[in-house]
Amino acid sequence: MPRWGMTIDLSKCTGCASCMVACKVENNLPIQKPEVILQSRDISWMEILPMKEGEGFEGGHAEEHSDHEEPSRMRYLPRPCMHCDDPPCVKVCPVYATTLDKDGIVSQIYDRCIGCRYCTNNCPYTAKLFVWNTPEWPDEMMAGINPDVSVRPKGVVEKCTFCHHRLQRASEQAKAEGRPIKDGEFLPACLEVCPTQAILFGDLDDPSTPVARAAASPRAFRELEDLGTKPKVFYLKEDY
Amino acid sequence: MSINRRDFLAAIGGAAAGYGVSKIPLTALVDIAGGDYSSVPAVERWVTTSCQICPSGCGMIVRKVDGNPVGIKGNPLHPLSRGGLCPVGSEALHLLYSPDRHRAPMQRVGGTRGKEGKWKKVGWDAGLDLLKQKIRALVENGEADRIYFLDGYDRGMLSETARAFMAQIGSSNYFLDRDSNQALTSYRLTQGQKRVPAYDFDNTRFLLSFGVPFLEGWQSPMQGQRAIGTIRSASSNDDPRTFVHVDTRSSKTSDLADRFLRIKPGSHGALALALAYVLIRYELYNQAFVSEHCSGFEDWTDDEGVQHQGFKSYVLLHCRPEDLQEVTGVSGADVVELARDFAASQPALAVADGVSLALSNGVQTGMAVMALNALVGSIDVAGGVRPAEQVPHPAYPWAEDGKENPGDPVAGNGLFHFGIQDAQALVRTVSESKKKIGVLLCLHSNPFFPRENSDQFRDLLDDKSMVVSFSPYPDETSTHADLILPDHSFLERWQDAVGPRTYPYATMGITRPVMDPLYDTKDSFEIVLDLARSLAPKGGDLFPWKKSKDVLLWLAGGLHELKRGSVFTNEREANEIAKMEQRGWWVRSYPDQSDFWSELLDRGGWWDPGLSHGLWGSLFRTPSHRYEFFSRGLHDWLANQDPENHVGAHGAILLGLRSKGDVAFLPHFEAPDYEGEEGEESLLLHVVHPITPNTAVAASLPWVREVISGRLAWETWVEIHPADARHRSIHDQGLVWIHSGDRKVVARARVTNRVQEGLVCVPHGLGRPAGGRWARSRGTNPDSLVQRRLNPLSGMQETQSLRVLITTADQGVTHA
Incomplete structure (x- = not known):
């Protein structure tokens, strides 16, 4: 059984946010009014997190009093769901709506979810997002909805699934042909548009795959590794 | 729903x-x-096509389920994008399904231009007849010169056809609506090329950027992303390459640079000259290249025995890094270090664009930066600068024998001679003709977007003028139009997608319809062909195609005959083809043209991975047939304009320069002229371009808007330094007014040390009075503040030269 994981090479990533938009298209994310963003109730499964070099994430700290001669330098971190091997969100879900699947994907079952938001609180990566508003599309846009991905109603929690629907299709194909899934047969949407090929995806347990090699490189690290969540998203640090 | x-x-x-x-x-x-x-x-299909949102023409693969496009990914075989898409391209489906699209041709039957209009639907035949009658009447009256074509598409066969159509009906008024044209003038003055220079980023080892917004809204966002990604990832793989960014403000591009030098506004050219000083003074420059292929480096004597100053003595006399430290804010030691690194890592490439060139000294800055490339010999070598290869094509049916492609349409004699025929040139031409516009055809162009010249555009019209918009989406130009003949979205039409002007390889993607048109729209290429066939004398012979697909088949026929290039390939195949071509080999892969055509469609297009370098003899189209440090083209032109006093005071005034004598023709530095509010309270305004092309297209994409404005919810922001903010009692996230004369716009303050003191930065692209639901009335538009001064050489607006006042605004002010 493959253990699906991802690496994101921060020396290649330019923070362009194509992955963010491609994810929204693939996974039928709602078009949100800007007012929703002001309430911090916007939803992006993949997000580019800006942070100040040496200071961590930008949490809206004003710089009104910082007269540093040197301008602050920003870093950009693409943040999907980390699909932890020891996921803190799963431990607190009272209704088994979020579980660690056997192939390593942390799944989200919308029709079980009761919207208690324990998992959103417990996720240290803020990857879990509560649907505060009824998703809406203009009628003309409904023809462009991806039929493989359900739209989520208001009141549940959603997050990056590693484009799990694509795994299901690839598995069915492989099963029909009586073979295991090949490397590269199942790829998430964010990877498919990245202009600099910063994202790799595949079976972390197969040492021959590019993703496993990248995850084993000395440049690889994981976010908040000391929490023991064992994320399956590895970042490759910039080399200077 | x-x-x-x-x-x-x-x-x-x-x-x-x-x-x-x-x-x-x-x-x-x-x-x-x-x-x-x-x-x-469900039936699933994948269709290969090419993006048409910006000039990059990236490869796309569209996923269709039961006939409906439901997803897009990049085409890994496309040589420029290699499977990538920018955020705008990733959201292209929303252009197809946009709820605000024009759905049928419409004629204005009442109301005022620019305000509420009364519209009625007309059929395509009736709509096109209205336009044809109007054009025919003007031509028959001998007033063909009152017909204007403003082409914002600006590439490929559609533009060639439009240009030929205008010439055939007897109007020379074909103009390009191009936003960034800054680099062209300095390229023309130093190397005689009438195109924008192209850059080989893949092979450069040291990229020195003077304000180029590679990761924001550069000419080709994809080429910018790929350039930076390639350099950074090569460095991580033991192939050290360096990217140095020089600019006035921190940006995403500066964040990802190996080194960022923050310099004072308007001093990019001074820094380039200080670097040139170090290269020359310590003999770090490529002496063989300079002596064999350059002119005007040493002092020289012309045919009439007059002594002229060369670049070397000018730089050594005036450009010591220590002396220019006051101007640039960069220390002499930093300049020496940078120059040494630049000279030591060959091939090295210096590029200028964006803010650095949109000032009164912009052309000279461009020349100074280009001089760095000449000094290290990075002209027409791998990893250097060169003109883009053009996609070969059979002779145009309208071409006169022996005439090559003329390049970008350049402005006529007189001022702005070294620029192109752009929207500003259109305004000048109409004003000088003393007649109002008869017909204005706006193709992928939105001249009525409120910027400093949109009022001028309104003044060029009278009641009898006919403004025609081909835009598929509502925009400011459609609210001013008399006739809307809506184009298909690019996912519904055939078109050639040539690579961006700044990309050195000849590349032609195929854009093909992925579905039948959703609405009663018509391919604008076919409209232009229809106009040309029915209005031009011998139109049927000169424009033999009825459908845009016919044009692509004609182009493909030419490529099939050609003994060069290939359908899109992966990188390994491309290397093999390039090596074979260098040795004079070529293997025909598709004996039959129909096989070639179907492979072309499957793979997404054609390109030629082989680039020949070092053809300096044909490259430099200057009077001296060399790279000109001293621009003889400019000198000779000025001598013709003003034979009496061409290098004296009058000459300098014509060129808009303060420098007199030989210096005016050399890359040199003079402080930029600013306009607007003066005094201690004033701040310099830079308009920065996030990844939103000027068309209404990207503005109508909600997710792109979200990505650009971050937590600021689609509002216009102004970046201001903490000290400047404190002095004006401005707080982070507070609303402020930006004043220029009697105009003012509101914006939300972003107090940050990422801009320097004395400078404020505002994004371009918001504040649209018309447009779709996600474009209209969101934010404010800084372009309405920018004044109308044009660079006398390039004709380009000096958009970064405005001084403004900033005051706090009441919270009650509505942002929209």
């Missing part, structure tokens, strides 16, 4: 569904949402 929990649970029937989606009857979910996926099993 909205989905609620009750619908959701009803649709899945309370089933104990698995995670993810497709184990539960998701098609049912989409059905309740109004989609039409009831036919099971």
Whole structure:
């Protein structure tokens, strides 16, 4: 059984946010009014997190009093769901709506979810997002909805699934042909548009795959590794 | 259409569904949402096409389910994009499904231009007849010069055809609506090329950027992304390459640079000259290249025995890094270090664009930066600068024998001679003709977007003028139009997608319809062909195609005959082809043209991976047939304009320069002229371009808007330094007014040390009075503040030269 994981090479990533938009298209994310963003109730499964070099994430700290001669330098971190091997969100879900699947994907079952938001609180990566508003599309846009991905109603929690629907299709194909899934047969949407090929995806347990090699490189690290969540998203640090 | 929990649970029937989606009857979910996926099993198809949103023309693969496009990914075989897409391209489906599209041709039957209009739908035949009658009447009256074509598409066969159509009906008024044209003038003055220079970023080892917004809204966002990504990832793989960014403000580009030098506004050229000083003084420059292929480096004597100053003595006398430290804010030691690194890492490439050139000294800055490339010999070598290869094509049916492609249409004699025929040139031409516009055809162009010249555009019209917009989307130009003949979205039409002007390889993607048109729209290429066939004398002979697909088949026929290039390939095949071509070999892969055509469609296009370098003899089209440090082209032109006093005071005034004598023709530095509010309280305004092309197209994409404005919810912001903010009692996130004369716009303050003191930065692209639901009335538009001064050489607006006042605004002020 493959253990699906991802690496994101921060020396290649330019923070362009194509992955963010491609994810929204693939996974039928709602078009949100800007007012929703002001309430911090916007939803992006993949997000580019800006942070100040040496200071961590930008949490809206004003710089009104910082007269540093040197301008602050920003870093950009693409943040999907980390699909932890020891996921803190799963431990607190009272209704088994979020579980660690056997192939390593942390799944989200919308029709079980009761919207208690324990998992959103417990996720240290803020990857879990509560649907505060009824998703809406203009009628003309409904023809462009991806039929493989359900739209989520208001009141549940959603997050990056590693484009799990694509795994299901690839598995069915492989099963029909009586073979295991090949490397590269199942790829998430964010990877498919990245202009600099910063994202790799595949079976972390197969040492021959590019993703496993990248995850084993000395440049690889994981976010908040000391929490023991064992994320399956590895970042490759910039080399200077 | 909205989905609620009750619908959701009803649709899945309370089933104990698995995670993810497709184990539960998701098609049912989409059905309740109004989609039409009831036919099971769904038929899936993938169609290769090319993006047409910006000039990059990236390769796309569209996923269709039961005939509806539902997803887009990059085409890994496209040589420029290699499977990538920018955020705008990733959201291209929303251009197809945009709820605000024009759905049929419409004629204005009342109302005022620019305000509420009364419209009626006309059929295509009737709409096109209206336009043809108007054009025919003008031509028959001998007033063909009152017909104007403003082409914002600006590439490929559509533009060539439009240009030829205008020439055939006897009007020379074909203009390009191009936003960034800054680099062209300095390229023309130093190397005689009438195109924008192209850059070989893949092979450069040291990229020195003077304000080029590689990761923001550069000419080709994809080429910028790929350039930076390539350099950074090569460095991580023991192939050290360096990217140095020089600019006035921190940006995403500066964040990702190996080194960022923050310099004072308007001093990019001074820094380039200080670097040139170090290269020359310590003999770090490529002496062989300079002596063999350059002129005007040493002092020289012309045919009449007059002594002229050369670049070397000018730089050594005036450009010591220590002396220019006051101007640039960069220390002499830093300059020496940078110059040494630049000279030591060959091939090295210096590029200027964006803010650095949109000032009164912009052309000279461009020349100074280009001089760095000449000094290290990075002209027409791998990893250097060179003109883009053009996609070969059979002779145009309208071409006169022996005439090569003329390059970009350049402005006529007189001022602005070294620029192109752009929207500003259109305004000048109409004003000088003393007649109002008869017909204005706006193709992928939005001249009425409120910027400093949009009022001028209104003044060029009278009641009898006919403004025609081909835009598929509502924009400011459609509100001013008399006739709207809406184009298909690019996912519904055939077109050639040539690579960007700054990309050195000849590349032609194929854009093909991925579905039948959703609405009663018409391919603008076919409209232009129809106009040309029916209005031009001998139109049927000169424009033999009826459909845009016919044009592509004609182009493909030419490429098939050619003994060069290939359908899109992966990188390994491309290397093999390039090596073979260098040795004079070529293998025909497709004996039959129909096989070639189907492979072309499958793979997405054609390109030629072989680039020949070092053809300096034909490259430099200057009077001296060399690279000109001392621009003899400019000197000779000025001598013709003003034979009496061409290098004296009058000459300098014509050129808009303070420098006199030989210096005026050399890359040199003079402080830029600013305009607007003066005094201690004033701040310099820079308008920065996030990744939003000027068309209404990207503005109508909600997710792109979200990505650009971050937490600021689609509002216009102004970046201001903490000290400047404190002095004016401005707080982070507070509303402020930006004043220029009697105009003012409101913006939200972003107090940050990422801008320097004395400078404020505002994004371009918001504040549209018209447009779709996601474009209209969001934010404010700094362009309405920018004054109208044009650079006398390039004709380009000096958009970064405005001084403004900033005051706090009441919270009650509505942002829109």
